[in-house]
Amino acid sequence: MTLSGQGQGPALVPGRDCGSCSLCCILPDIAEFDKPANEPCRHCLVGGGCEAYDVRPxxxxxxxxxxxxxxxxxxxxxxxxxxxxxxxxxxxxxxLVEPEAAAIWREARYLDWLEKRARVLKPQGGYVVVYAGEEVSVVKA
Ligand code: SF4
Ligand code: SF4
Incomplete structure (x- = not known):
């Protein structure tokens, strides 16, 4: 579940923004800063945002x-x-699931989509893996 740079990624969906979300600064481990999983990065600001935004890696x-x-x-x-x-x-x-809501991905509204995506990825050798607190699950295809 280590996060690494993705290079030039796909275009962003118009009308969506991060708002006060900081999940990608909390849930993954980021080797580059010795940041463990499920702990806020030391640069996270209360209420969202990054104190090192201009110089973020x-x-x-x-x-x-x-x-x-x-x-x-x-x-x-x-x-x-x-x-x-x-x-x-x-x-x-x-x-990556917030540990405080570790079971939410099993709700039908999410699991149905995850299983469908797993079926799409399987022929390419792909899969869907879920990290929820200490639990790691591969979604059945
Ligand atoms: S997880 Fe990261 S990229 Fe996604 S909405 Fe939250 S802050 Fe933005
Ligand atoms: S440096 Fe900033 S953008 Fe990067 S993980 Fe930390 S808080 Fe998030």
Whole structure:
């Protein structure tokens, strides 16, 4: 679940912004700053935002979660609603869930979509993996 820079990514979905969400600054481990998983980065500001925004490393600069780049995701996937963030690495889809809401991804409104995506990725050798607190699950395809 380590976050690394994604390079030039896909275009952002118009009309979506991060707002007060900071999940991608909290849930992943980021080796570059020795940041462990599920702990806020030392640069996180209370209420959202980054105190080091202008000098943030490319790992942060290049990163947007799937909700910011995939217009097919519905409003229920907004990270502040779903309590999780997703990102693709090749044919793998990684889902990081807030430990305080660790079971939410199993709700039908999310699990149905995750299973469908797992079926799409399987022929490419891909899969969907969910990190929720201490639990790691591969979604059945
Ligand atoms: S998880 Fe997504 S919506 Fe939340 S701050 Fe990161 S990129 Fe923005
Ligand atoms: S440096 Fe800023 S953008 Fe990067 S993880 Fe920390 S708070 Fe988030």
């Amino acid at each position: 490319s790992t942060c600069r290049d990163f947007f979660c799937l909700w910011r780049t995939d217009a097919t995701l519905g409003d229920e996937w907004e990270p502040s609603v779903s309590r999780m963030m997703m990102y693709a690495q090749g044919p793998q889809l990684t889902v």
